[in-house]
Every structure is written in structure tokens, then in C-alpha cells.
Amino acid sequence: MTHTGASKTEIQLFLAQEFPQSRAVVVEAGQGAATVQHLVGEADLRPGGTVSGPTMMALADVALYVAILGAIGIVPLTVTTSLTINFLRKPAANAHLLGVCKLIKLGQLLAVGEVSIYSEGSSDLVAHAVGTYAIPRKR
Amino acid sequence: MTHTGASKTEIQLFLAQEFPQSRAVVVEAGQGAATVQHLVGEADLRPGGTVSGPTMMALADVALYVAILGAIGIVPLTVTTSLTINFLRKPAANAHLLGVCKLIKLGQLLAVGEVSIYSEGSSDLVAHAVGTYAIPRKR
Amino acid sequence: MTHTGASKTEIQLFLAQEFPQSRAVVVEAGQGAATVQHLVGEADLRPGGTVSGPTMMALADVALYVAILGAIGIVPLTVTTSLTINFLRKPAANAHLLGVCKLIKLGQLLAVGEVSIYSEGSSDLVAHAVGTYAIPRKR
Amino acid sequence: MTHTGASKTEIQLFLAQEFPQSRAVVVEAGQGAATVQHLVGEADLRPGGTVSGPTMMALADVALYVAILGAIGIVPLTVTTSLTINFLRKPAANAHLLGVCKLIKLGQLLAVGEVSIYSEGSSDLVAHAVGTYAIPRKR
Numbered sequence: 001m002t003h004t005g006a007s008k009t010e011i012q013l014f015l016a017q018e019f020p021q022s023r024a025v026v027v028e029a030g031q032g033a034a035t036v037q038h039l040v041g042e043a044d045l046r047p048g049g050t051v052s053g054p055t056m057m058a059l060a061d062v063a064l065y066v067a068i069l070g071a072i073g074i075v076p077l078t079v080t081t082s083l084t085i086n087f088l089r090k091p092a093a094n095a096h097l098l099g100v101c102k103l104i105k106l107g108q109l110l111a112v113g114e115v116s117i118y119s120e121g122s123s124d125l126v127a128h129a130v131g132t133y134a135i136p137r138k139r
Numbered sequence: 140m141t142h143t144g145a146s147k148t149e150i151q152l153f154l155a156q157e158f159p160q161s162r163a164v165v166v167e168a169g170q171g172a173a174t175v176q177h178l179v180g181e182a183d184l185r186p187g188g189t190v191s192g193p194t195m196m197a198l199a200d201v202a203l204y205v206a207i208l209g210a211i212g213i214v215p216l217t218v219t220t221s222l223t224i225n226f227l228r229k230p231a232a233n234a235h236l237l238g239v240c241k242l243i244k245l246g247q248l249l250a251v252g253e254v255s256i257y258s259e260g261s262s263d264l265v266a267h268a269v270g271t272y273a274i275p276r277k278r
Numbered sequence: 279m280t281h282t283g284a285s286k287t288e289i290q291l292f293l294a295q296e297f298p299q300s301r302a303v304v305v306e307a308g309q310g311a312a313t314v315q316h317l318v319g320e321a322d323l324r325p326g327g328t329v330s331g332p333t334m335m336a337l338a339d340v341a342l343y344v345a346i347l348g349a350i351g352i353v354p355l356t357v358t359t360s361l362t363i364n365f366l367r368k369p370a371a372n373a374h375l376l377g378v379c380k381l382i383k384l385g386q387l388l389a390v391g392e393v394s395i396y397s398e399g400s401s402d403l404v405a406h407a408v409g410t411y412a413i414p415r416k417r
Numbered sequence: 418m419t420h421t422g423a424s425k426t427e428i429q430l431f432l433a434q435e436f437p438q439s440r441a442v443v444v445e446a447g448q449g450a451a452t453v454q455h456l457v458g459e460a461d462l463r464p465g466g467t468v469s470g471p472t473m474m475a476l477a478d479v480a481l482y483v484a485i486l487g488a489i490g491i492v493p494l495t496v497t498t499s500l501t502i503n504f505l506r507k508p509a510a511n512a513h514l515l516g517v518c519k520l521i522k523l524g525q526l527l528a529v530g531e532v533s534i535y536s537e538g539s540s541d542l543v544a545h546a547v548g549t550y551a552i553p554r555k556r
Contacts, residue, residue, distance in 0.1 A: 017186075018185065018186050019185070019191075021181075021182045042160075043160045046157065046158070047156075047157050047215075048215075048216075052158075053200055053218075053219045053222070054193060054196055054197035054200055057193055057196040057197070057200075057222070058193035058196070061192055061193055061196075076186075076187075077187075079192075079226065080192045080226055081225065081226055081388065081410070082223070082224065082225045082226065082360060082410065083192070083196070083222075083223070083224050084221070084222070084223040084224075084362060084501045084547065085221065085222050085223075086220065086221045086521070086522070086529050086547060086549070087218065087219055087220055087221065088521060088522040088529060089522070104503070104505060104542050104545050105503075105505040105506070105542070109387060109412070110359065110412070112503050112505060112545070114531070114545065125521050125522070128521050128529070128531065128547065130501065130503060130545065130547055132359070132360065132410075132503070134387075134388070220527065220549070221499060221549065223362045223408065223501060225382070225383070225390050225408060225410070227382060227383040227390060228383070243364070243366060243403050243406050244364070244366040244367070244403075248526060248551070249498065249551070251364050251366060251406070253392070253406065264382050264383070267382050267390070267392065267408065269362065269364060269406065269408055271364070271498070271499065271549075273526070273527070295464075296463065296464055297463070297469075299459075299460045320438075321438045324435065324436070325434075325435050325493075326493075326494075330436075331478055331496075331497045331500070332471060332474055332475035332478055335471055335474040335475070335478075335500070336471035336474070339470055339471055339474075354464075354465075355465075357470075357504065358470045358504055359503065359504055360501070360502065360503045360504065361470070361474070361500075361501070361502050362499070362500070362501040362502075363499065363500050363501075364498065364499045365496065365497055365498055365499065
């Protein structure tokens with residue numbers, strides 16, 4: 001592969017610009033993988049003491065994006081084409097979330113990755129996602 | 140089916156209580172279907188003039204939830220178990236989104252529905268989702 | 279769109295050559311849609327009197343393929359990149375299956391379609407699938 | 418968990434009875450995981466020297482089933498409710514396939530697992546699937 005990936009710091013800066021409202025913290029990026037922390041806030045909670053499904057979907061999406069940027073560099077027009085998420089256990093309301101992504105394909109046009117989501121401090125999977133990004137042709 | 144569904148007004152009130160931060164407006168609910176409008180705000184936009192993927196995922200999720208509540212009544216512990224979304228076209232940044240859900244299965248334990256997402260004023264599909272909710276056993 | 283689609287007869291001949299073991303009959307193709315009949319045989323049945331899941335997955339895949347060929351012509355290297363299927367009801371063992379596909383995106387590189395599967399003679403959906411094909415770049 | 422799983426031999430016998438036409442060989446089962454070999458035959462091949470998508474879907478489905486039976490015992494009415502598969506690389510035509518399943522949820526009613534598919538002798542993932550089975554309520 002001739003891609004030059006972006007560093008963790010470059011990706012964090014890019015996210016801060018492109019998604020100023022994001023509460024995603026890039027913990028690790030590179031080697032076809034990424035770990036992203038989502039700082040759970042009031043807006044993410046649901047009555048009953050849990051984190052909303054859309055919060056986890058957004059985390060899955062950004063973890064996949066970070067893993068791809070870490071592999072191919074900052075390519076802004078890279079966009080999600082599909083995402084499948086399975087919700088497995090109720091996440092804790094009082095813990096941040098971690099999304100751990102592993103790329104399973106990095107082609108010229110499509111990248112596919114899987115994301116495991118945990119409540120911080122627990123090794124139980126709360127959700128699992130698989131998603132695809134389309135990579136623009138000329139860059 | 141012996142379920143008694145919730146009315147559009149009941150569902151809107153329930154969403155306002157359970158998801159106070161939601162900007163979902165129940166346009167229609169009943170007959171195994173639902174139409175939900177998402178009022179696109181600043182936080183939903185991405186640079187380049189489009190609506191973020193997670194905004195569409197959240198709309199797909201709520202449209203499916205509204206269709207189920209319209210069919211079985213207000214059953215708060217009904218939770219998403221899985222969602223698959225395909226992003227098809229860039230939604231307009233200056234239009235609200237509509238999610239049109241049709242239930243394709245309403246069983247004792249699982250409900251499955253598909254959701255078509257449009258930018259208001261356009262008949263082009265911007266995203267399509269299929270999702271499953273688990274319905275609690277005793278109610 | 280500048281694509282010239284293949285006719286129903288051209289597609290049936292192509293399937294007979296490329297998939298000689300297929301029992302798929304092209305009922306309709308064109309206008310971004312297709313209907314394919316699968317002739318249920320002994321090998322498709324499961325004890326308990328129903329049709330196997332993989333039989334339905336294969337039908338969803340071929341119905342999507344036929345809809346794409348009907349839209350872009352015979353492009354042999356067009357390949358499935360992903361498929362999501364939900365099984366909704368037990369199909370009858372003594373009826374053939376129909377897969378009705380509607381394309382929801384036909385791009386330069388990716389085509390996405392949804393497929394509704396029925397037992398012939400019934401209007402109850404037995405399965406529903408959404409799938410993506412990658413279309414080769416130069417043709 | 419109070420389930421008593423089935424052994425590899427019990428599962429292989431059960432598959433031989435329930436799916437006499439299957440060419441699935443149970444390599445390992447237990448500990449919430451399974452490895453299943455699919456003996457690639459003529460009917461699985463596609464022109465161009467590769468294995469058909471439906472063959473891989475069927476392998477994903479059976480690998481998940483074997484992992485579940487290894488965890489809960491022989492429960493015949495356990496049925497697939499959904500499956501999402503991503504095709505990542507062309508499998509070799511002259512190698513058998515291996516499906517390696519890991520359960521990511523084993524609930525009372527639903528089991529979810531992911532399956533990695535390889536051509537034997539290669540460590541490159543050719544496909545990846547995530548699927549859900551519904552487990553009958555009383556057993």
C-alpha cells in the first residue's frame with residue numbers, strides 16, 4: 001500500500017474542524033485500527049440510565065473514519081456508504097464509551113471495518129458495528 | 140393483532156418526555172407505518188453542505204420506533220436490536236429530513252421495519268435503513 | 279443515465295451460462311427493477327417443511343444482479359459487496375419463491391437495491407434484503 | 418449461563434440429519450465459538466475461478482448455527498433472523514473455505530455472532546458476516 005496515513009494528532013485536529021460539536025477523542029490510530037473515546041454527556045442519555053442507540057451509531061461511524069484516515073491520510077470526501085450495528089447489552093450511563101475499530105478491507109475505492117463498542121472499565125461488548133466507506137477516486 | 144396502537148399525539152408526547160433533546164416531529168403514525176420529520180439544525184450539518192450520517196441514523200431509528208408504538212402502544216422498554224443503513228445521495232443542507240417507515244414484520248418479540256429517508260421537497264431517496272426492535276415479553 | 283440495459287432474454291441466457299446450476303427464472307427485468315422466480319427443489323428444503331435461509335439469500339443476490347444487468351447491460355465483473363437479509367416468516371415448502379427487486383441507487387461504482395421475497399401465491403413477505411454491487415470502472 | 422452445549426460430534430450428526438446435502442464439516446465447537454470447513458465443489462464455483470457469494474453466505478449461516486448449538490445444545494427450532502455479509506476479497510477456487518465464528522451475544526432469546534471466512538491456507542479474510550438467531554422460548 002502506498003497510502004500515507006494521518007497521525008493521531010492530525011486526525012484529532014481534523015475532527016475538531018470538520019465536526020466541531022463532536023465529543024470524540026482519538027485514543028489511538030494507525031496499523032489499520034483505531035480506538036476512539038466518546039465522552040458521554042446529558043444529550044446522550046436515555047431515561048432508565050443508559051446511552052442512546054444513535055450515540056453508539058455515531059461512535060461506530062467516527063471510529064471507522066479515524067481508522068481509515070489513519071491508513072490513507074486526511075481525505076475529506078471519504079464518506080460512509082453503509083453501516084450495520086447490533087446492540088448487544090445496555091451500556092452504563094455513568095461511563096464513557098470506547099469504540100475499537102479494525103479495518104478488514106482497505107481497497108482503492110472501499111474500506112470496510114468492524115467496530116466493537118464498550119463502556120469504559122468493562123470488557124463486555126455493548127454494541128458491534130460493521131461499516132463501509134467510499135474513498136474518492138483521485139487524491 | 141390484538142395490540143392497541145398509540146395515537147400520533149400520544150407518541151409525540153412520549154418522545155418529548157423520553158427524548159427531550161429530540162427534534163423529531165411525528166407527522167403520521169398508524170397502519171404499520173410512520174412518517175417522522177427531523178428538523179435539521181446546526182449540529183446536524185457537515186462542512187460541504189450536507190447532513191451528517193449519524194443524524195440520518197437517528198432519524199431512521201426514531202421513525203421505526205414511532206411506527207412500532209403506533210402499532211403496539213407506548214411500550215417503553217422496546218429497544219433497537221439492530222439497524223442497517225445505506226447512504227445513497229447527499230441530503231440537502233437547507234431542507235429538513237423526512238423518514239418514512241413501513242413495518243415488514245410485527246411479531247410477539249421482534250418488529251422489523253424499513254425506513255426511506257428524503258430531503259423535504261425531493262422524491263430522491265437519500266438513505267435507506269432496515270432495523271429490528273425487541274418487544275418486551277409481558278406487557 | 280447512459281447505460282443500456284440488457285433484456286430479460288439476454289439476462290436469462292447469461293445466467294444459464296454463468297450459473298448453469300442456478301434454478302432462477304427471470305420473470306421481469308428493466309426500469310430499475312426485476313422479478314426472479316426460484317424453483318424450489320429438494321436441496322432447498324429443511325426438515326419442518328420450509329425453505330432454507332441460504333436459498334433465500336441466493337435468490338436475493340440473483341434478483342439484485344438481474345435488476346442491475348437490466349439497467350446497465352451484461353457486465354460480468356459486477357460483484358456483490360454486501361448483503362443484509364432479514365428473515366420474517368417461514369416460507370411454504372410447497373411453493374416456489376419470488377424475489378422482487380427495486381434498485382434504490384444506481385451510481386457509477388455502486389448499485390444498491392432492496393429485495394422482497396414471497397412464497398408464490400401469497401402476499402406475505404417471507405424475507406427482505408438490501409444489497410450492494412460494485413460495478414467495474416471501465417466498461 | 419445454565420445452557421449445556423452440544424459436542425462437535427453431536428452437532429456434526431445433527432447437521433447430517435437436518436441438512437443431508439450440506440458439505441459443512443465441524444472442525445471445532447464450544448466456548449462460544451466454532452470453526453466450520455466448507456468443502457468447495459463444482460456447484461460452488463463461478464466462472465473466473467472463484468467461489469459464489471451464496472456459498473459464503475451459507476457457510477456464515479452454518480458456522481453461526483454450530484457456535485450456538487455448541488453453546489446451548491441441539492435446539493432444532495433455533496432459526497436465523499438476520500444476516501449481514503461483506504465480501505472482501507475473491508476466494509481461491511481451488512481451496513476449501515473456513516468459517517470461524519465467535520458469539521458476541523448469547524441471550525435468552527437472541528444470539529449474535531460474527532463470522533470470518535478464509536480460503537484454507539490463507540490468512541486473508543475473504544468475507545465477514547454478522548448474524549442473529551432467535552432461540553425458542555421454552556426448551
